[in-house]
Amino acid sequence: MKGYVKYFSGKLVWFLITLVAAFVLNFVLPRLMPGDPVAIITQRTVQGMASQAGIQKVYQQYAELFGTNKPIHEQFIIYIQNILKGDFGLSFSQYPRPVADILKSSIWWTVALQFPAIILGWLIGNTLGALAAYLKKGFDKVIMPVSIFISNLPAFGMAVVLLVIFGVKLAWFPTSGGYGFDMIPNLSWGFIWSVIVHYQLPFWSIVLIAIGGQAIGMRSMAIYELNADYVKYSRFLGIKDRTTIKYVFRNAMLPQITGLALSIGTMIGGALVAEVIFSYPGLGSTILTAVMGQDYPLISAVTLIIALMVLSATFLIEILYGFIDPRIKAAQTD
Amino acid sequence: MKHTIREIFHSPKFLVGFSIFMFILLVVIFYPLFVTAEPLEIIGKGTFFEPGIYVNVYDGVNSKQYTLNLDDAAEKRIASKLGDQERLDMQEWLLSFGIPEEEIDIYDTEKLIELWENNYDRSIRFPGMTSARQKYFGRLNTSLAGLLSTEGIVLAAENQETGELESTGIIEQTNYLNVGQVANVRVLPLGTDNFGRDMLTELVSATGTSLKIGFIAGSIATMIGLTLGLLAGYIGGWVDDIIMFFTNLFTVIPSIVLLILISYSIGQEQRGAVTVAVVIGFTSWVWTTRAVRAQVISLRHRDHVNLSKLSGHSVGHIIVHDILPYIASYVVMAFILQISSGILAEAGLSILGLGPKTTDVPTLGLMMNWAMIYSAHIMGKWWAYFPVIVVIALVSFSMNLMNTGLDQVFNPALRE
Numbered sequence: 001m002k003g004y005v006k007y008f009s010g011k012l013v014w015f016l017i018t019l020v021a022a023f024v025l026n027f028v029l030p031r032l033m034p035g036d037p038v039a040i041i042t043q044r045t046v047q048g049m050a051s052q053a054g055i056q057k058v059y060q061q062y063a064e065l066f067g068t069n070k071p072i073h074e075q076f077i078i079y080i081q082n083i084l085k086g087d088f089g090l091s092f093s094q095y096p097r098p099v100a101d102i103l104k105s106s107i108w109w110t111v112a113l114q115f116p117a118i119i120l121g122w123l124i125g126n127t128l129g130a131l132a133a134y135l136k137k138g139f140d141k142v143i144m145p146v147s148i149f150i151s152n153l154p155a156f157g158m159a160v161v162l163l164v165i166f167g168v169k170l171a172w173f174p175t176s177g178g179y180g181f182d183m184i185p186n187l188s189w190g191f192i193w194s195v196i197v198h199y200q201l202p203f204w205s206i207v208l209i210a211i212g213g214q215a216i217g218m219r220s221m222a223i224y225e226l227n228a229d230y231v232k233y234s235r236f237l238g239i240k241d242r243t244t245i246k247y248v249f250r251n252a253m254l255p256q257i258t259g260l261a262l263s264i265g266t267m268i269g270g271a272l273v274a275e276v277i278f279s280y281p282g283l284g285s286t287i288l289t290a291v292m293g294q295d296y297p298l299i300s301a302v303t304l305i306i307a308l309m310v311l312s313a314t315f316l317i318e319i320l321y322g323f324i325d326p327r328i329k330a331a332q333t334d
Numbered sequence: 335m336k337h338t339i340r341e342i343f344h345s346p347k348f349l350v351g352f353s354i355f356m357f358i359l360l361v362v363i364f365y366p367l368f369v370t371a372e373p374l375e376i377i378g379k380g381t382f383f384e385p386g387i388y389v390n391v392y393d394g395v396n397s398k399q400y401t402l403n404l405d406d407a408a409e410k411r412i413a414s415k416l417g418d419q420e421r422l423d424m425q426e427w428l429l430s431f432g433i434p435e436e437e438i439d440i441y442d443t444e445k446l447i448e449l450w451e452n453n454y455d456r457s458i459r460f461p462g463m464t465s466a467r468q469k470y471f472g473r474l475n476t477s478l479a480g481l482l483s484t485e486g487i488v489l490a491a492e493n494q495e496t497g498e499l500e501s502t503g504i505i506e507q508t509n510y511l512n513v514g515q516v517a518n519v520r521v522l523p524l525g526t527d528n529f530g531r532d533m534l535t536e537l538v539s540a541t542g543t544s545l546k547i548g549f550i551a552g553s554i555a556t557m558i559g560l561t562l563g564l565l566a567g568y569i570g571g572w573v574d575d576i577i578m579f580f581t582n583l584f585t586v587i588p589s590i591v592l593l594i595l596i597s598y599s600i601g602q603e604q605r606g607a608v609t610v611a612v613v614i615g616f617t618s619w620v621w622t623t624r625a626v627r628a629q630v631i632s633l634r635h636r637d638h639v640n641l642s643k644l645s646g647h648s649v650g651h652i653i654v655h656d657i658l659p660y661i662a663s664y665v666v667m668a669f670i671l672q673i674s675s676g677i678l679a680e681a682g683l684s685i686l687g688l689g690p691k692t693t694d695v696p697t698l699g700l701m702m703n704w705a706m707i708y709s710a711h712i713m714g715k716w717w718a719y720f721p722v723i724v725v726i727a728l729v730s731f732s733m734n735l736m737n738t739g740l741d742q743v744f745n746p747a748l749r750e
Binding site for chain 1: 583592595681685702711731734
């Protein structure tokens with residue numbers, strides 16, 4: 001038990017530290033840039049406005065809104081307070097819609113799309129990689145080059161290729177959106193079916209990309225383990241291959257889980273871009289609209305949410321890892 | 335050193351990757367010497383011209399003409415306007431109009447066209463027919479006009495004084511011209527993009543810029559990673575603690591978030607290709623730092639390092655002479671990977687609308703961004719996006735192959 005407590009509390013403290021760091025970065029980075037951000041935002045907002053008094057008024061309003069006329073530590077406190085209340089301010093490009101409202105309508109699309117896709121891709125990739133290491137010969141010769149090539153394709157490239165083949169040429173699946181453009185979200189069968197159909201292409205493009213990278217990693221891990229002394233020893237003892245393989249793959253899995261925790265940020269980043277290709281109504285497309293609409297509060301909120309998502313996912317994987325890795329349980333005897 | 339290099343070039347994986355990469359690099363360097371056109375010059379009026387050879391019609395009419403009597407010329411001429419699909423469409427229209435099916439023989443061209451000309455009326459719109467379909471039939475009808483004629487086309491010029499048309503020549507159906515003799519011919523191997531720019535010239539220039547971005551980003555990331563890794567690994571103690579704290583922090587905070595925040599804060603106007611490269615470099619040093627630190631720690635207490643310390647060499651001397659040579663191979667490999675991930679990062683940023691400013695230079699990501707904004711993928715304009723994806727994949731594939739090849743040379747355990 002002692003081992004667990006030590007491991008989990010360590011991970012929790014680290015999670016909290018990174019959380020604070022994410023808040024600080026999100027607050028500081030835009031303010032570090034040269035020039036007066038409020039002036040820049042005002043300038044963008046009032047394009048085409050002639051009255052100097054009007055521009056001054058807009059400037060005052062934004063300065064008030066962001067609290068930039070107060071000292072920096074007070075600004076930070078206001079910022080944290082607002083976020084804890086779930087108040088991200090009002091969107092510029094979809095004024096007067098609150099940013100929190102926009103996030104609420106897009107975040108679930110991203111969560112429901114990316115996490116199952118990454119997990120499935122990880123599972124399939126590891127199975128294929130392990131099989132390639134174990135079976136060698138023909139299977140390995142096919143799986144490896146294909147995986148290497150796929151994992152070099154950027155997520156958006158895979159997205160475009162799938163979209164053109166299955167969406168445009170074969171017309172099996174719709175090419176864009178999260179549901180039929182002529183529908184209003186509701187709980188009817190028609191709508192659910194439309195969501196499922198629209199889900200396929202973005203989902204599989206993320207799965208395929210994840211498979212490629214994971215298969216390569218798992219293959220080299222499994223090859224390394226298959227050559228370990230304990231495998232040779234158990235062969236001498238006459239233990240069945242099937243039993244040994246189980247141990248081999250369990251050992252090879254552990255680094256792969258850590259690998260997932262470390263690479264989940266990159267994967268989500270790539271998948272966000274893939275969302276843009278499919279105009280999927282998730283966070284990726286929200287970033288694009290926010291950038292196009294010069295929507296500063298929206299960008300800041302989306303990046304914060306993505307950081308929180310990645311940090312929580314990493315934390316969850318590490319907790320899970322704690323239960324799987326026998327060394328952590330063994331630590332209590334130290 | 336010589337031996338290592340020879341061994342590297344004996345690795346088939348490295349060789350394949352190296353050849354692909356050198357090919358791309360050479361094209362980027364030598365293409366502009368042969369094609370001097372500006373990559374961002376807008377030459378086409380209209381969007382997405384198909385790949386092909388564009389022959390100036392005016393020059394063609396005025397160039398020397400040859401007579402060739404080819405049997406299948408008329409047949410081909412008809413087939414180009416009236417394929418199987420068009421014949422079926424005509425049948426559909428005629429059936430809706432009320433012509434009995436047995437009277438329509440869609441493979442008898444003459445009869446079909448006669449039937450069509452006798453019955454077609456542009457203003458008729460059958461129930462259930464969309465207006466797009468109605469317009470399509472209108473266009474089909476126009477393209478059929480004069481299809482069966484065997485007469486030539488009379489050329490005419492306007493008389494400057496009277497304003498009347500005077501015949502200047504006739505183009506027979508058997509007239510040919512030699513493309514080599516036409517003054518103005520432009521080959522567009524990849525057509526044009528949404529702004530009417532030559533795709534191939536733009537793509538080559540974009541590949542060059544993207545490689546530059548990758549190189550700058552990779553150099554910065556590797557320099558930072560190497561410095562921090564050496565400090566953390568060799569000095570240890572509180573320096574190590576601080577550096578590792580920030581390294582671990584930036585490992586979990588996704589770099590895409592930093593990239594978006596920083597790129598947006600810089601603003602569209604200030605964002606040149608180099609700025610984007612620098613930003614990418616400053617957000618991707620963590621992996622190199624980790625790898626270098628782990629290597630240095632394993633080297634720190636080796637005998638030759640201890641000996642060097644006892645001999646009274648300075649820290650700088652020890653790092654340069656006793657540690658760097660041992661980790662050089664790792665650093666080179668990390669550098670190669672950083673270049674390819676820098677190129678991918680730029681492409682991802684550009685698709686999100688945060689790439690370099692669009693008026694300056696083309697990059698692979700920006701080309702992708704434009705193709706997506708103009709829905710090239712949905713309209714089937716493959717030449718606007720597919721070559722870009724292929725180049726990105728080839729660059730990163732070749733880099734990874736080189737990396738794997740190097741890995742196998744430096745770590746004999748990995749060889750099969």
